[in-house]
Amino acid sequence: MHQNLQCKPSQEEIDEESRRIRRLRILVRLTLETIASGDLSAEEAATMVAATRQAALEMFPGKERAFDLIYRPQFQRLMHAVYRLQ
Numbered sequence: 274m275h276q277n278l279q280c281k282p283s284q285e286e287i288d289e290e291s292r293r294i295r296r297l298r299i300l301v302r303l304t305l306e307t308i309a310s311g312d313l314s315a316e317e318a319a320t321m322v323a324a325t326r327q328a329a330l331e332m333f334p335g336k337e338r339a340f341d342l343i344y345r346p347q348f349q350r351l352m353h354a355v356y357r358l359q
Contacts, residue, residue, distance in 0.1 A: 296332065297329050297332055300325055300328060300329070301329075301344055301347070304321055304322065304325045308321065308322075308348075308352065308355060309351060309355060311355055315356040318352060318355070318356070319352070322348045322352070325348075326340055326345075329344070
């Protein structure tokens with residue numbers, strides 16, 4: 274019988290993923306803070322959210338669902354609060 278052997282990620286791979294996660298969290302926080310300032314139009318804010326999502330998917334290809342579950346609700350709540358969107 275043949276078992277599937279899972280390759281354990283190297284410390285370097287773990288460190289790189291940690292850096293990407295940290296970078297993404299900083300990007301999301303900066304985007305949220307910029308939108309919260311109220312200095313952007315609703316359209317500019319929506320464009321910024323889309324750009325943040327695109328950057329996240331470049332860092333983590335194929336993780337659209339994770340982004341939508343984790344970050345989209347935060348952006349939606351803030352957009353509703355700042356721009357009184359329905």
